[in-house]
Amino acid sequence: MSGPEPGPAAPRIRLIRGGPVIVDGPIDIDHDGETVHCDRFRVALCACGRSKIKPFCDTSHRRTRRR
Ligand code: FES
Numbered sequence: 001m002s003g004p005e006p007g008p009a010a011p012r013i014r015l016i017r018g019g020p021v022i023v024d025g026p027i028d029i030d031h032d033g034e035t036v037h038c039d040r041f042r043v044a045l046c047a048c049g050r051s052k053i054k055p056f057c058d059t060s061h062r063r064t065r066r067r
Contacts (some may be wrong), residue, residue, distance in 0.1 A: 020044040020057035031055040 014022040026039045036055060044057035051058045 019061045
């Protein structure tokens with residue numbers, strides 16, 4: 001008896017409170033009307049809006065605090 005073939009592993013996404021969204025790569029990211037490709041095995045995407053290299057996290061979330 002055979003079942004369905006296993007498909008590719010579901011992508012893993014990790015949410016860091018107050019920080020980035022961590023996604024397993026490689027990935028294509030749709031950002032501001034463009035597609036950005038990243039070959040890294042793990043990618044940190046900015047979720048705070050303060051990064052100067054969006055869509056990627058540049059760790060600005062660590063330095064800047066909202067008041
Ligand atoms: S989440 Fe790190 S700079 Fe925005």
